Amino acid sequence: MYMVLFATSVFILMGFIYWATAGYMSSQTDETIEAEIIGLAEQYQRQGLNGLISVIRERVARDPNGKAVYLFTARDFIKLAGNISKWPEDGEVQEGWLNFTLNDGLGWHTEEARPARARVFIVPGGLRLLVGRDVNEFMAVKKLVERAINFGMGITFALAMFGGIMMSRSTAKRVEIINQTSQKIMAGNLSLRIPDRGTNDDFDQLARNLNEMLDKIVQLMEGIRHISDNIAHDLRTPLTRLRNQLENTLMNVERDQDRQNVARAVAEADQLLATFNALLRIARLEVGSKISNFETFDLSALAQDAGELYEALSEDKQQTFSLRVEKDITILGDRDLLFQTLCNLIDNAIKYTPEGGNIVLSLSNGEKELALEVADSGIGIPEEERDKVFQRFYRVAKSRSLPGNGLGLSLVLAVMDIHHSKVRLSDNNPGLKVTLVFPKKTNVPAALKNV
């Protein structure tokens, strides 16, 4: 857009220069010719035909290699005086301006044809006077100017084009960087910031503003997390005490009905404590203090164990539980955490899959990644909710009636994060497929490499 505007203005400017130069030069030629004619006319008026002829001869003789062209002819075009031998063939015979070519045929002392411009006068008596000039130089200059302008235009256009492309490329690139960074940030990597190039231009300003905004958001989020963690931490101790007192009471209660009630209260307290513990565990995983427990272990055996542990539970629900585990896959990670994570997923699958459904636990060794997958034929998670289920306390609308604290997948995500791995949710048509994806090369977290 800017380029078109720029090109147009350059074009207009160049055109004006050309028009002005060429116009000036051609008007100069014309003026010279006019002046000559005025001179000749004066001579004619003063001395008649003979005077005119002699003046022409004189002028020709005085300046044999000049630029002036003269021809004075009789009615039948027979030359009376002048420095060309005959009327130019491509020339008009009427009065007025005339462009023609000077060449040997006209008796002009030259090796090459030269352009010329002249004015023709009909002198009374049918005599014709042609006064002109060799405009070869002018034409050459005109051509030079033309060429210079063309060349200049070409270069200008090329530069404009190049500059424009570079500029729009760099603009597009910076917009793209901002876009990509925002997308990554939206995908959950809140620690990312838009790079500041230090050029202090509009984009830097924008980047800085966005970054400041992100800092504020992170601060707020951390504040909220802090509060929830603190609540969990501070309430846990009294809650534990309450639970333990209830438990003590349970041992001393005589009546069966009371025992049942107290036992239920203990179970409730346990549930609450479990929620608090999960919250704190997630918080701690996010801080990354758990990495000290990394070891290399047999992931196939872990999957097998988890499958075996939950198979019975699944069968009790008349579900078909299948294990498809590739052998001898080892991984570097926290064995207990990954086991807990997998159990969590299987437990969910069993819970959200109706009786008679299918659950498949599989572990496959891909080229670039290991995939540990739990697929069920249950109620699934609608696509638009798949991102949200990783948030703390988020529960899918359909499953709110079922027991759970909405922390399971948050915990899964936190565990996968410290393993530098990902959780993928997809449709199992029907049901849900949860895939834990361990990239093969980056299995070793950076923090551990330095140990």
Add this chain to the structure above:
Amino acid sequence: MRILVIEDDKDVAAYLVNGLKENDNVVDHSADGKEGLLLAASENYDVMIIDRMLPGMDGLSIIKTIRATGNQTPVLILSALGDVDDRVEGLRGGGDDYLTKPFSYTELLARLEVLVRRGSKSGSEKVTHLSVADLEMDLLARTVKRGAEKIDLQPREFRLLEYLMKHAGQVVTRTMLLEQVWDYHFDPQTNVIDVHISRLRSKIDKDFPKQLLQTVRGAGYILSEDS
């Protein structure tokens, strides 16, 4: 039992001491690491409960010091969730069991019981045969009989029963079973262990008049002759 509690958190300490005393134990308590070490080194206890983070001297150092003097008294380490996860470190450092706060009293009691029994049995040669009432297990042939009847068990069921029989008469919690039988450390939260227990129960108890494997409400299970 004679028990030493080294714990600086007043609430936890009071809860532990009161609970343990109620269960007819003799309990000494110290809230300071150095004082605790002195007690541990000078007195004879059946079991010690030591918190990891203590003023004066940290729990692991106390354990290392008493182990260096040849004292083999079983130790249960207490740790607040949030310390760098250190179960492995704690067990390597000479602890015998590890419990994360907050814990339920029954869980603690069950673990103490197991620790003390194990401590008193240590040194005896390898057991090849287990029996509870008319239930018998041959660890070499890996067979199980109830009375005259042979019982077929899956490998994991065998290990589950083995653990229960080794700790016959003691309450074992679900977490303990997951740790000892499955070798994973976490609180299962769900009834997944119960399912395995009920399957085992249907094999060893179902067709017999006397039920050996009992559920202890709010705690876990017990395999016992007298129920």
